[in-house]
Amino acid sequence: MSDPWGETRGRSATRDRSAGVPRQRGETSGRRGGTDGGPPQAPYGGRAAARQAARSRGRGAGRRAKPVARRKRVARIALLTVSALILVTAGAGAWLYEHLNGNINSVSLDGKGGSEKADAFGRTPINILVIGSDGRNNAADCKLGGGCGSAGSTVGHNADVEMVVHVSADRSNATVMSVPRDTMTQVPACKDPDSNQSTPGYYGQINSALQYGPACQVATVHQLTGITIDHFVMLDFAGVVKMSDAVGGVSVCVSDNVYDTYSHLKLAKGTHTLKGDAALEFVRSRHGFGDGSDLGRTVSQHLFLSAMIRKFKSAGTLGNPAKVYSLADAATKALTVDDGLGSVTRLIDLATDLNKVPSKRMTFTTMQTAADPTNANRVVPAAAAKQLFATIANDQSLSSSGSGKKKSSASPSASAAATVPASQVTVQVENGTTTGGRAAVVANGLVAKGFGSGTTSGNAPEQSARTTVTYGPGQKAEAQTVASAIGLPASHLTQGSTSGVVLVIGSDWPSGTTYGSSGSGGSSAPADTHAAPADTHAAVADAHAQTADGAKGCAKVSPYKTVEINGVPMTPSQAYAAASGRKDSAP
Template identity: 40%
Template sequence: MKRPTDPHPVIETLLDGADDDAARPSPRSPRRASAPSARRPRAGEGRHVSRRRRTSSKFVRRRIMVAAAAAVCVTMVAGISFVSATYFQVVGNLADNAVGRADGTGTEISGWDGAVNILIMGSDSRDGQTSADYGEAGGARSDVMMLLHVSADREDATLISIPRDTMLPTPECTTPAGDIVPAQEAAQINGALENGPFCSLDTIRAFTGLPIDHFIVVGFDGVIGITEAIGGVDVCVENDIADDYSGLYMTAGTHTLKGEAALAFLRTRHGFADGSDLGRIQAQQAFLASLARKVTSAGTLTNPGALYGLADSASKAMTVDEALAQPSSLVALAQTLSNVDLSRIVMLQLPVVPYWADPNRVEPLTEETDAIFATLRADLPLSFQDDEAPDAPAGMAPEPQPDEVADAEDAAGAPSEPLTLSDDIVGRTAEDTTCAS
């Protein structure tokens, strides 16, 4: 296919990257040669906590242009690779919605040579939304909050969903208007967005200890426009759903959802599990994984019309920090995620327990969350128990005991080996195609 002519260098960079993608080896092919001493430990080779029994359909593994976590953002970049006019439209849309810190400070993106951490939020603010059915709201709240970590070697990605009802300490922060919001000992995390996305970002950065400098906020219309542009997203549900609150009605089985039906699926709480936000998170993870597979399928990537609609819809409904809105940042983001396989994208829910002061709220399960974020701070991968089982050599050594796990940490307490998640952790990889329940 003849590539569109465009003089802009970043477009040429993306086009070259798209051509190279076809020549990359499959996930089962040998990776680039490197010295054994420099090999980064793979997920599943380090610390273990317990045996996890998991079932999922096996999917054909392939290289992807986007990570499931940032599908709404990198999808937009994929469109740039094929439709040059989209580039200028996307840059303009993002510039219109970019937000900077009130004091003018911010972390610039110089290429993201190291690990990448981005906070992704889905806002339930009704301001400017085209669907009147969702009513009015006095301010924005993050109905969805996810932390994306991409390893420095670009081989692993982790997407952690943080329940909206999680109670966390919030540091003092400054709103975009320059107002000072005092620190709180405990506050519901989804309310932090009311004071601006930087207040949410600062809270999660303090909680995780990770250097999170950039954010993406996606509004209602982003979901509606994206799913309509690609012809819908396939989702599977184990049971019939009749939810009067969200307007979602589905029979058990697989359905193709787009527009407001897709939005209702992402927002419903009463349709899944115990009717809580925790059940909804599992459905959202299944939706994101399916969205990633659809976006990276040949039918989407070779359809200029779909790509243009995808990029335009996503960028119009997104708010990002000023550094992330820069043209060079779009290229850096695309390059950051270009080599991550679906099987190496771990999607999990933050481990939580009922909040001591209010059973309708939750708080982090300290031991598990500490281990997860310590592993990510060390830029080591996470995995579920059976993720690497098919490739494990015969006669593999038995799983380490708790004291052996402690010995795997260095003197400063930082992990030195990958972490295998316990069977109590709710999650999946992006290639899993299990039904939502």
């Protein structure tokens, strides 16, 4: 007889397995465990009793065991899944780290940039030489830069771009100083460990030092400026393309229609987002902007970099893991760095330090120059450049709200004692050492720093252990200008009886063009050159200074006939109109 209350959706009625008798609705029991030996019975019959009986008997116990076993299995599966996720995540992290590390190409500086001294709080500034190489030593660069297959395109390379990036010790401000590639200076003795190319040193264009390796380029800039160079970062043509693509393009503005027939940049007046080849064409263009020289190019490059920095700092870039990875992958593939930056961890640390500096406290400048007296197509550092070098070496802020290690309120009289422009001073340089050619090296260095073309070189009457400057009556200011330019302490100046300024090189100055720093750039910058705070207002005079947040103007298209089409000279705007059939670099 079936039990309609114990029946559950077509299943057989619940039965008392020990008694074998169907339970009847309305059956009651006052017993605690009846004669069947079963469990105690519910005081009421019907469906409730059936459910209680089913839960209490062996069959019910079997049903109860299933959820417990299932939970145990789920727990084990969850534990295994979490363990697997941890292992996979850790493995992916390790792979990612090794992958990015494997992208990095690093080179030793071997101390050629000098060493920075910590401030009273143990903090040190960071000085990085950013190098844009014009090398065409691989297929990608050859295609981008043109000149594929020519001998000059594959032998050696020059530094098309040189920027000293200074981050203050307290990370409150930064300065980016461009050094024009056409600058003439003294290149020290160098040897590239990779190519084994070497030079005993020469007077020439500053960007040519890269032919002897990045460390030689660092040593040359260090020797010219007296600024300690801790690190370098080098990009080639393909690197610029990768980085601009990684950030999703860089927004720039041009003041007029422009077509640079040399870099192939072609843009209509207005704002454009540049990626890939277009970005490279823009930063390479020297005929399209300013006066058509490298000086105009540095200003447009500052506009480009400022826009890129703002893009880096935007939440849409740094807050997106995919974009961060894309940037990291592109950067590590695109860069050659010194071994001090030769790991992902160190590059992250550097990026963190750079990110601490607000855009409004990042100042872009260009080293002041004067025409080279021997070559109208080349330049030499102007006398004012000394002040700019000094602000960077002294860790002084060039942004109005920055707070470098030293205050920027120093008066001009508190800076280097020079009161006579270098261009009005000629020097008789005499070699008092046993090293041949020292006088010529120093004399050329002085001319490169803007001293009069009448500066001469020769041998001293006798050897000297001490470097000195002797000046005639009323010429102390001229002697101070010389001493300031080479970093010679005031105690080395002596007044003589005859007219003129004579610099005698002693054995205490065996190499280089800056007193106290070796020709290899192996020692720190001379203390006397930058001991006093520089005049920051003078430092940025004619230096095209602007901050990263304010550099939102348009690149000024050259009004001069700096380009040509079919042999006809014309302005970049005229060339744009004449090349109407040529596609623009960017919409």
